[in-house]
Amino acid sequence: MTNKFTNSFRLPFAWLTAGAACALSAFAGAAQAEKIVISNWDGYMPPDLLENFTMETGIEAELSVHGTNEEIMGKVVAGGGKGYDVLFVSSPFAEALNNLGLVAAIDHDKVPNASNLYDEAKELAHDPGNNYSMPYAWGTTGLCYRSDLMPEPTSWNDLLKPSDDLKGKVTMLSTDRWLMGAAALALGKSLNDTSDETLAAAKDLLVAAKQDLLAYDDATFYLKLVSGEATMVHAWDGWCNYGIGENADIKYTIPSEGSDLWVDALVIADASENKDAAHAFVNYVLGADVGVWVASNILYKTPNKAAMEALDPSLIETFPNMGMSPADLTKYEQLRDLGNGQKPFARTVTEIMAAQ
Amino acid sequence: MRDRSNMGLKLHLVLFYTFLYVPILVLMALSFNRAGLPTVWTGFSLEWYGKLFTADPILLAARNTLIVALISTVLATIFGTLLAVGVETRHNSSVLDAVLFAPMIIPDIVLAIALLSFFTLLNMTLGLHSIILSHVVFNIAFVVAVVRTRMRNFDHSILEASADLGASEFTTFRRILLPAIAPGVIAGALLSFTLSVDEFIIAFFTAGAGQSSTTLPMQIYAMIRFGVTPEINAMATIVMFVSFTLVFFAQRTDKEVFSR
Amino acid sequence: MTNRLKSVILLGPGLGWLALLMVVPCGLIFTYAFFERGIYGGIDHVFTFENFVRATDPLYLGIFLRSAKIAFLTTIIAILIAYPAAYAITLAPRRWQTGLLILVILPFWSNYLIRTYAWIVMLNREGLINNTLQGAGLIDEPLSLLYNNFAVIVGLVYNYTPFVVLAIYSSLNRINVETIEASEDLGAPAWTTFHRVILPQTVPGIAAGGVFVFVLSIGNFITPDLLGGGRLQMVGNLIYDQFLSARDWPFGATLSMFLIAIMMGLLFAQAVLANRAAGQRGQD
Numbered sequence: 001m002t003n004k005f006t007n008s009f010r011l012p013f014a015w016l017t018a019g020a021a022c023a024l025s026a027f028a029g030a031a032q033a034e035k036i037v038i039s040n041w042d043g044y045m046p047p048d049l050l051e052n053f054t055m056e057t058g059i060e061a062e063l064s065v066h067g068t069n070e071e072i073m074g075k076v077v078a079g080g081g082k083g084y085d086v087l088f089v090s091s092p093f094a095e096a097l098n099n100l101g102l103v104a105a106i107d108h109d110k111v112p113n114a115s116n117l118y119d120e121a122k123e124l125a126h127d128p129g130n131n132y133s134m135p136y137a138w139g140t141t142g143l144c145y146r147s148d149l150m151p152e153p154t155s156w157n158d159l160l161k162p163s164d165d166l167k168g169k170v171t172m173l174s175t176d177r178w179l180m181g182a183a184a185l186a187l188g189k190s191l192n193d194t195s196d197e198t199l200a201a202a203k204d205l206l207v208a209a210k211q212d213l214l215a216y217d218d219a220t221f222y223l224k225l226v227s228g229e230a231t232m233v234h235a236w237d238g239w240c241n242y243g244i245g246e247n248a249d250i251k252y253t254i255p256s257e258g259s260d261l262w263v264d265a266l267v268i269a270d271a272s273e274n275k276d277a278a279h280a281f282v283n284y285v286l287g288a289d290v291g292v293w294v295a296s297n298i299l300y301k302t303p304n305k306a307a308m309e310a311l312d313p314s315l316i317e318t319f320p321n322m323g324m325s326p327a328d329l330t331k332y333e334q335l336r337d338l339g340n341g342q343k344p345f346a347r348t349v350t351e352i353m354a355a356q
Numbered sequence: 357m358r359d360r361s362n363m364g365l366k367l368h369l370v371l372f373y374t375f376l377y378v379p380i381l382v383l384m385a386l387s388f389n390r391a392g393l394p395t396v397w398t399g400f401s402l403e404w405y406g407k408l409f410t411a412d413p414i415l416l417a418a419r420n421t422l423i424v425a426l427i428s429t430v431l432a433t434i435f436g437t438l439l440a441v442g443v444e445t446r447h448n449s450s451v452l453d454a455v456l457f458a459p460m461i462i463p464d465i466v467l468a469i470a471l472l473s474f475f476t477l478l479n480m481t482l483g484l485h486s487i488i489l490s491h492v493v494f495n496i497a498f499v500v501a502v503v504r505t506r507m508r509n510f511d512h513s514i515l516e517a518s519a520d521l522g523a524s525e526f527t528t529f530r531r532i533l534l535p536a537i538a539p540g541v542i543a544g545a546l547l548s549f550t551l552s553v554d555e556f557i558i559a560f561f562t563a564g565a566g567q568s569s570t571t572l573p574m575q576i577y578a579m580i581r582f583g584v585t586p587e588i589n590a591m592a593t594i595v596m597f598v599s600f601t602l603v604f605f606a607q608r609t610d611k612e613v614f615s616r
Numbered sequence: 617m618t619n620r621l622k623s624v625i626l627l628g629p630g631l632g633w634l635a636l637l638m639v640v641p642c643g644l645i646f647t648y649a650f651f652e653r654g655i656y657g658g659i660d661h662v663f664t665f666e667n668f669v670r671a672t673d674p675l676y677l678g679i680f681l682r683s684a685k686i687a688f689l690t691t692i693i694a695i696l697i698a699y700p701a702a703y704a705i706t707l708a709p710r711r712w713q714t715g716l717l718i719l720v721i722l723p724f725w726s727n728y729l730i731r732t733y734a735w736i737v738m739l740n741r742e743g744l745i746n747n748t749l750q751g752a753g754l755i756d757e758p759l760s761l762l763y764n765n766f767a768v769i770v771g772l773v774y775n776y777t778p779f780v781v782l783a784i785y786s787s788l789n790r791i792n793v794e795t796i797e798a799s800e801d802l803g804a805p806a807w808t809t810f811h812r813v814i815l816p817q818t819v820p821g822i823a824a825g826g827v828f829v830f831v832l833s834i835g836n837f838i839t840p841d842l843l844g845g846g847r848l849q850m851v852g853n854l855i856y857d858q859f860l861s862a863r864d865w866p867f868g869a870t871l872s873m874f875l876i877a878i879m880m881g882l883l884f885a886q887a888v889l890a891n892r893a894a895g896q897r898g899q900d
Contacts, residue, residue: 037565042413042575043582062566063413065578070860075561077657077863078472083482083565096863099656174846176861215763215845219580220395220736227396229740242583246391246398298582339655346862353849354679365704372701373719379734379774380723382744386730386737395736435630442626446619453887454880455631459638460831461879463855466872469865470641477644493637496630501827505787505820525622542714543782546721547828550778554728557856576727584729592726599722607715 035060036085036277039072044088044264045285046293053284059277069093076102081271085278091126091263092177094133095337103132103267110279113286120326121303124263125334133265134282137238137300138329140259140321141178144240145232146225148249156186156255159234160209167212169231171224174216176349177335178260179206182234185257191333194341199348207355225250236262241299241319252321261332263303295322301329380596387589404586408594411587416567417575418591420484424559424571425552428491433545435492436499440540441533443500444507445515459497467493468561475562482564487571490562491555495548502547506540649870657863667870676854676871680878683850686765687833690772694829695822697773698780702821703814705781706788717785720778728775732842735771736762739843763845771839776832780825787821788814816893823890827883834879851875 038050042065046052050061064084066072073093076084081102089097097103108114114122114134127133143153150166153159159182162170173179181191183202214230222243224230233240240252266285268278284290291307294300299319302308303326316323338345390399408414443452459467471490475482514536518528534541556573563569576588649667652660705716723731738744739761746758761767799809835852855875858868 039565041581042578062568064565064567065413065570065575066560067574067577067580068860071560073657073863074469074860075472078469078561079476079482082476096656100654100658171845174841176857210847213845213847216841216847217845220733220842223393223395226393227740227742229742246393246396337656342862343653343864346857346864349861350679350849350854350857351675353846353853354675354682362707365700365707368700369704372697375697375774376720376723376778379731379738380726382737383726383730383734386734395733395740397737435633438626439630442623442630446623446626450884452631453884455634455639457827457880457883458642458876459634460827461876461883462638462642463835463852463872463875465856465859466642466645466869467638469859470645471637473644474637474641489637492633496634498828500630501824502783502786505783505824508787508820539713540786543717543786546717547779547782550721550724553725556728573727573729576729580729584733588727588730592730595725596722599718599725603715603718603722607712 035062036272036274036281037062037064037083038086038088038281039064039066039084040088041066044294044298046290046297049285049290049293053281057277057280057284059280061281073097076269081269083271084269085272085274086281087267087269088136088264089267090335091124091133091135091265092335092337094265094267095126097267098127098132099337102270104270104272104275104278105132106130106134106268106282107279110276111283111286113283116286116288116291116304116306118303118305118308118326120330124330126263126336127265133267134286135303136264136266136285137294137298137302138261138263139237139301140254140324140329140332141173141181141234141236141262142240142252142254142259143232144222144225144235144243144250144252146228146247146249147251149231152251152253153232154253154256156182156257158255159232160186160205162212162232166231168214169229170213170233171215171217171221171230172209172213172234173218173221173236174353175218176346178234179216179352180345180349181260181335182206183209185255185259188257191260192336192338192341194338194345196344199344203348203352206352210352210355222246222250237321238298238300241321244319245299259332261329261334263334264300383589384593384596387586387593389586389589392583392585404590407585408587408590413567413570414572414575414587414591417570417572418595420568420570421553421572423484424487424491425549428488428495428552429545429549431488432492432495432499432548433541436496436544436548437503437537437541439496440500440503440507441529441537444504445512456497456500459494460501464555464557468558471558472561482562483569484564486562486564487559487569490558491552494555494558495552498547498551499541499544502544503537503540506537645865645869646873647869648866649873651866653864653866657865659865667867670867671870671874676874679849679854680851680875682848683834683852686768686772686848686850687830690769690776690833691826691829693769693773694777694780695784695826698777698825699784699818699822701777702781702784702788705785717782720781724775724778728838731775732771732838735767735774735843739767739770762843763847765844765848767843768840768848771843772829772833772836775839776829779828779832780822783825783828784818784821787818787824819890819893823886827886831879 036059038061040063050063053059053061069090072087072089073096076097077100111134114130117135121135122130124135143159145153159170159172172182180202183205184191184193184198186205187198187201189198217224221233221235222239225233225243226246237252240250243250266282268275268282272278286304288304288306288310291302291304292310294302295307295311296315299322301322301324387404388400388402389397390401475486480486514532515528518532554573556577559571560574563574576584648659650663652662652664654660705713708716741758745761749755750758795813796809799813834850837850837853837856840846840848840850840853855868855871858864858871
């Protein structure tokens with residue numbers, strides 16, 4: 001009896017062992033060549049970019065992917081950034097990495113394409129003069145809504161204190177800085193204000209708002225508009241454009257109290273052993289062609305003047321927020337690293353998320 | 357009475373498999389979704405299967421996931437089974453219990469950051485091997501837990517009898533103990549393979565930089581920002597189909613060879 | 617072979633692995649609990665007990681209790697579903713059993729995220745379940761099945777029940793069918809046979825499976841985020857956020873130590889109870 005049932009297990013086990021043996025040999029074959037490694041979100045640069053870069057410069061480049069700023073930041077802090085050459089992160093993270101000494105200064109002589117940038121993009125609050133970062137894409141955070149189902153919202157309070165017919169039909173971003181940003185804007189405060197009064201007022205507002213939400217959503221909010229589950233969502237402009245692409249009744253607006261200016265940037269890891277090649281990559285990305293690709297495929301604005309001027313005008317017709325001028329964009333405050341304010345800020349966010 | 361309760365059990369099993377597979381059918385259906393949307397149906401298309409076969413990063417990531425899961429499962433199953441036998445037959449202590457429970461309880465993010473800091477301290481080059489080293493840690497705990505349930509109430513006198521009859525330790529282990537605990541070992545191996553295939557945080561932190569040590573969960577989470585496309589559903593559909601076929605044929609061969 | 621050598625062979629590789637790759641690295645992280653957070657993240661090497669004081673705040677205990685409640689409910693439901701399923705599998709012909717077991721686990725070789733998306737498609741107001749029920753005329757208004765605790769529990773039960781099946785199968789299979797038959801031959805009703813003969817022998821399997829679901833659920837954060845709409849934070853989420861969003865490693869380390877201490881306490885209590893239950897039932 002015992003024998004019979006061991007036999008019935010033997011076969012799958014044999015397969016498992018054989019599989020492991022194959023796997024081991026494949027694994028042993030993966031040798032490391034000299035090359036630079038770029039970490040980015042998946043799909044955030046042209047699929048053939050690395051290939052073209054190698055063709056043009058002779059430098060081998062490999063892509064590594066991350067899901068969120070927080071993850072790549074955590075990994076670079078814990079591992080000292082070893083293995084990475086160029087990172088794509090949002091500006092507050094670039095700022096923190098710089099303060100921690102984990103990114104390298106940019107040598108402008110090696111990045112001639114920086115001249116493609118708008119003048120406004122050279123004086124961004126987190127890094128005036130682009131000393132350690134180069135902007136890649138920028139935009140605003142606002143409200144994305146179904147214009148066939150509701151009138152245009154005008155205030156952040158339309159989201160935080162929704163009218164009765166919108167209750168249970170709105171979503172908010174749950175990434176801490178943007179969640180709190182909506183409240184700070186509604187209160188007329190700075191996005192980087194971590195004073196006790198502002199945090200307390202923001203908390204009250206957001207705990208009350210929580211009751212009327214369909215959900216917090218950072219990833220699929222535009223799909224909820226398309227499917228009709230939600231009528232209005234707290235959204236980054238580019239992601240609202242994905243919704244607009246599926247349903248022309250979806251529109252994007254910035255409430256009267258304003259928005260933040262978000263900036264995604266490139267930084268060079270201080271641990272990079274090939275900084276010249278990393279500079280060459282940053283320079284390559286700042287070429288007009290890459291900017292055009294980003295704008296037409298990701299539907300994000302780029303701070304690349306040459307690229308925005310080369311853009312197909314019909315794109316701006318379909319996605320009006322793509323046409324926003326750099327002067328209008330840079331009116332808005334940027335999210336900055338909070339330094340010591342991070343502790344009370346994080347606690348407030350935890351309290352909001354834990355509230356019933 | 358017994359027949360009736362057996363019928364009830366069979367019905368429960370059928371309902372249980374339905375519960376398990378209905379979401380998988382939805383997932384498969386979405387692999388034929390025309391638009392690149394993960395949750396909204398827009399019409400039929402085979403486009404994503406075509407895209408999948410040209411999507412090198414996804415295929416490479418799938419290969420890496422399989423390598424990590426298979427090797428870490430084999431290692432964890434061997435070490436975990438030995439540990440379970442050792443703990444149940446000779447060294448039962450609460451300190452040991454705590455060490456064996458710990459990998460299940462320690463939050464993934466803690467283990468992830470701890471291991472990366474540790475590997476960095478040792479100046480170790482990261483790659484698939486460092487993910488494997490890390491996955492074995494939590495997999496061991498799950499294998500030990502499952503195999504131990506089987507070791508409980510195990511009649512240890514059989515082992516003594518075997519020894520008295522002059523069988524070597526190794527023979528006793530292989531011929532008496534191992535067959536008796538085999539279902540536990542199999543269950544533990546399946547469990548650890550499944551956990552490893554889906555694990556994201558620890559893999560992300562302990563992976564080397566670059567495509568060559570990116571696993572499928574890492575690849576998929578990195579896609580969230582700019583759209584998780586039905587390519588992933590197509591990938592999962594193929595994985596399901598291939599595994600299903602393998603199981604089916606394993607079962608068939610099994611029957612022909614062993615049920616004489 | 618000496619006794620000592622045997623112990624080394626059995627325990628050495630596994631314990632060595634855990635000592636080197638768990639005890640040492642995590643031990644290093646836990647020392648962070650005694651230091652201050654650096655202004656931009658990282659560690660300031662200034663000794664402090666502040667993190668421990670902060671962790672005793674009822675806010676964090678509240679999150680733990682609420683997520684423990686969800687995890688506990690999930691565990692109970694998972695066991696109730698898994699037990700008869702595992703039992704039914706053991707009653708199947710031997711040569712089918714491995715296949716049936718693999719079929720239980722196979723859906724989980726797809727990806728967690730896309731499985732969760734599939735549940736969104738099923739549960740939302742315009743989703744599969746609501747459409748089916750409305751089509752059949754059973755309900756007039758769509759039910760709110762998504763973005764609440766119900767959806768979180770469904771998602772967790774779905775993903776973790778197979779692990780309980782594996783654990784219970786592992787202990788059930790051991791039972792000698794003859795003991796069941798003997799009990800029936802002696803005229804015991806089916807329920808008595810189950811209660812007095814089968815159940816006591818499977819307590820270790822239930823306990824192990826229950827532990828899997830509980831620890832995996834309480835540490836999960838994707839399901840609460842996507843199916844629960846982010847309203848309910850689980851402990852896993854809280855600690856994850858300390859390390860990544862808040863970049864407060866010292867506090868993250870402190871909370872983890874509290875969590876581990878509480879969970880160890882629960883596990884030992886559970887082990888004692890399970891042993892006692894198995895012992896008592898088996899004897900009377």
